[in-house]
Each structure stands twice: as structure tokens, then as C-alpha cells.
Amino acid sequence: MSGLPKVELHLHLEGAAPPTFIRGLAKEKHLDISGIFDERGNYRYRDFRDFLKVYEAATSALRTPGDYQRLALAVLEESAASGVVYSETFVSPDFCGGRDLGAWREYLHAMQEAADQAERQMGITLRGIVTCIRHFGPEKARGTARCAAETAGDWIVGFGIAGDEKIGAPKDFRWAFDCAREAGLRLTAHAGEWGGPESVRAALQDLEVERIGHGVRAIEDPALVDELAERGTVLEVCPGSNVALGIYKDFREHPIDALDRRGVKVTISTDDPPFFHTTMVREYEELHRAFDWDEGQFRKIARQSLDAAFCDADTKAKIAKKLEA
Template sequence: MSASLPKVELHLHLEGAAPPAFIRGLAAEKKIDISGIFDERGNYAYRDFWHFLTVYEAATAVLTTPEDYHRLTLAVLEESAASGVVYSEAFISPDFCGGRDLSAWRDYLHAIREAADLAERRHSIVLRGIVTPIRHFGPDKAKEAALCAAETAGDWLVGFGLAGDEKSGKPKDFAWSFDAAREAGLRLTCHAGEWGGPDSVRAAIRDLRVERIGHGVRAIEDLALVDEIAEAGIVLELCPGSNVALGLYKDYRSHPIDRLRERGVRVTVSTDDPPFFHTTMALEYDRLAEAFDWDDGVFHEIAKTSAEAAFCTFKTREKILKRLEKTDA
């Protein structure tokens, strides 16, 4: 049922969406031993969020050429399309794509865009990119990533964000990078309120002036902040399966997505790093329907909110909204 509903995903890490078999195959081709990051069933294995970051970066280490990212993008978009995703925004980092060298970054970006165009022809899924420096790599490297973003901003590269270890530094440490991205015309989001509490969300909104927050679930611990988010129209990129898999909440019923929605917050649903968390967009819909008794009308509303919050051009957004309306009977 849920796979047939058209979906819009706003919070997806390109490398984190790599199927384990894809990474194992690429490692074997290159004779790189990364067997330690998988369990006996061949799935990614990690103990907690911080170990997850280590495993993530180990998996990403086998992606060393633009061609690797071309193949990765095709694999990821095929998986997303199978879940009914019609539009996706993926976090892409110059840290992993060419070491923040602008010339190399352009080559990686070209390969990713070529794959995205091919996937759109094959699977009718549209991809756009959000440049995302890695928070725990520090503000100076984020500045280099922001310069890469500013030089390549346009109709395809549409946003700028910040990911990684939320406990590393403060949002204001990255204000220069966000200002540079904003001046280049990029729309802004930031991971916050996952491992940091409500104050991390408040700081991201205040110091980086973002219009979306990645995760943001811990805002529920401060209802005054929830009301501020709702009143400002700030969109939360919620990833319930990720939060449950990493132990932030014990199960879907405990997740605050329904409470946030009922309090007027504009909520969206995404998978974050789907193979790491044993999820897909179709599974997210199924599990949320079971947990909160949501019907197709609720999911259509969430998909529409997601399309309206997308960082793409007006023309692209109108096309996506029309695809959603076809199932609005």
C-alpha cells in the first residue's frame, strides 16, 4: 500500500544511503578491507551514534572517484524510487567529494548530476543537492565547503546544511559558512535537536537563520520552543526510524512526530541513512500508520508539506505538487 503513495524526502545522506552490498562490492574491487564495519548478516554494525559516525566514514572511504559517486547515486535513487519517492534532496559533502578542492568538487558534482538525470529518465525520481560540511571536522573546513557550495550553487545545487557530531562546537561557530551560502542564493537547513537538546535547535535558528531543521525532535522537551517553531513556519525534517534505531526513542509510538504535528509544526518524513537503520520510505509510512493510525490523507498532507518546503525552483516544485495531486482523489 505505502509504496504506491508518492513521497517527498528532504533528509537523506547520499553516502549513508549506500546499500551495504554496494559498499562491499566496491571495496572488493579496490581490494580494501572494511569487513569490520559489517555484522555476520552483512549489515552495517555500530554500537551507538558516535560509533555510527566512524562506521559511516569507513564505508565512505571506499568512494574515491566521481565514477564511484555516479554508481552510488544510481543505486540510491533506484532504492528510493522503489518506495514511491518522486523527489529527494540529498546531503552531499565536499569533504568526501574531492577533499574540498573546488576543481575536484566540480568533477564529483558533475558525475552525481549525470546519474541523477539518468535516474530521472529511468525511474521518474527527481534529485537535488544540499552541500553539507561535517560539523566535527571544524569551522575552518566548513568554510572551504561553503566556498565550494557558493561556486556551484544553482538550479540543481539548492541548499546548504550542517551534519555530523552535534556536540562538536556551537552553531554560531559556523555562521560565516552559512552567511556565504545564503549570499550565494542557497537555502539553509541544519542538523540540531537530535543529540543536543532544545537549546541546540534554538541556537541553530537564531545563529544560522535556517528555515528547516534536520531532526529537531528534542524541541518537544520545550513546548514554548515548539510553538515558536510552529509560528515561524520552520520545517522539521523528521526521521523516526533513525531516532528509534539509534536509541533516542524506544519505538515509533514514543516518537514525538505526532505531538509536534498536532501542535502545528510543519513536519516531514525522511529516512536519514536508510540501510544503517533498516528502513525505507515505504517502511516509515507503514510504521507511522501503525503507530498513530494515520491514513493516506495524513501522508498526503506530509508529502505536500515536504514539497512546499523543498529547496528546488518554483517550476520543479509545481511539477512535484502536480504528481502528488494525482493521488489526491
């Protein structure tokens, strides 16, 4: 499975930070966040809300553009080792300069430099999706959207929302999404993970997104599944994440296969891979074991993922050649 070229559309940059990287960074800065690690050095959390706290504690070690440059290189090295040739990562001005546009530009420049280096040295292409944090509230999301709009272009290709689905409603963030849309950014939203199928409907209706992050709880509403298939809405599915967080007992219970058979466009991603002890290779292997997916199925999904990517046509043509190799 490692030899198959892969496309990943749902990856949180900070959430992909290897624990050893964060521990080393914290030590450099004399920051004690040892409580977020278990005795083996892995991230430790009890449930989804605790996961969010641990995530933000780990992110507190990332304090400068240089830190993010090093982080991006570390993450891209891990992705490239799994055969990923194109990736879109969620990044947020909330963590990169506190939504100050000048500071955000500095962080963004550092991440782009890392992406350019990784493309030259590892053959992996990265693009960014600016993400507002739902549990930070709609007002802060406006500031995040302004940063996104001011830096939209070749590298920042999309806008989305992540965080605690049970806080607030998608319609509360409409201004931020309208701002990003007017700047030419394409839109995605986390939904249908914890909020159920109704959260997917709300994201589609109130935010008018073309992709849904996760979206797997749509399987509970057959009419919604049909609507997703008819609309061509793409789901950024992260099976290992859903299993690790207890939404599904194991891969065999996961609805990705059923959604695919019903005509919904599904993709495969790792979400926050070290938190969930996964890689893109492991996702492929587990899906092969659970559903007997073969190389043809994985190639179809990789192509489907590229079609759904937010990058420009020239970048897609370049990546398509890698997928066909």
C-alpha cells in the same frame, strides 16, 4: 503505502549506500573494511559516535566521481522503489575531492549525470544540499561553503551542517552559512537530535536556517514548539533513525505526531536508511501503526514537504502533479 507518492528532504547520499554496494566497491579497490559489517552483511555499530566512524569507513570506498555516479543511481533506485518522486540529498566536498573546487565540480557533474538518468528512467527527481561536517571544525566548513557557493544553481539548492552535535556550537559556523546564503542557497541544520531543544534554538538564532534536520527534541520545550509553529520552521523528521539510535524506544514514543498536532510542519525521511534498516515505505507503515495516520495525513505531509523543498518553482509544479495523481 508503496503506491503513495513521497517527498524526502533528509537523506545522506553516502549513508544511503546499500551495504552490498559498498562491499563490492571495497573489493574492487582491494580495501579491507570488513569490520564495519556484521555476519549478515549489514552495517555494524554500537552507538552514534561509532556510527559516525562506520559511516566514514564506508565512505572511504568511494574514491572517484564514477563511484559517486554509481552510488547515486543505486540510492535513487531504492528511493524510487518506495514511491519517492522527489528527494534532496546531503553531499559534501569533504568526501568528494577534499574541498578542492576543481575536484568537487567533477564529482558534482557525475552525480548530476546519475540524477538526470534516474529522472528519465525512474521518474524520480534529485537535488543536492552541500553539507559541512560539524566535527571536522569551522575552518574546513569554510572551504565546504566556498565549494557550495561556487556551484550553487539548479542542482545544488541548499547548504547545511551534519555530524556530531556535541562538538562546537552553531555560531562557530556562522561564516560558512553567511557565505552560502549570499550565494542564494537555502539553509538547514542538524539540531535537536542529540543536543536537545537548546541546539534547535541556537541553529535558528545563530545560523538563521529555515529548516531543521531532526529537531524532534524541541518537544521538550513547549515554548520552542510554539515558536516553531509560529515561524513555520520545517522539521526534517526521521523517525526510524531516532528509534534505531535509541533516542526513542519505539515509534509510539516518537514525538512526530505530537509536533504535528501542535502545528509544527513535519516531514518524513529515512536519514541513512540501510544503517537503520528502513525505507520510506517502512516509515509510512510504522507511522500508520503507531498513530493511525491515514492516506490523507500522508498526502498532507508530502505536500508540506514539497512546499518546504529547496528546488525552484518549475520543479515544484512538476512534482505537485505527481503528488496529485
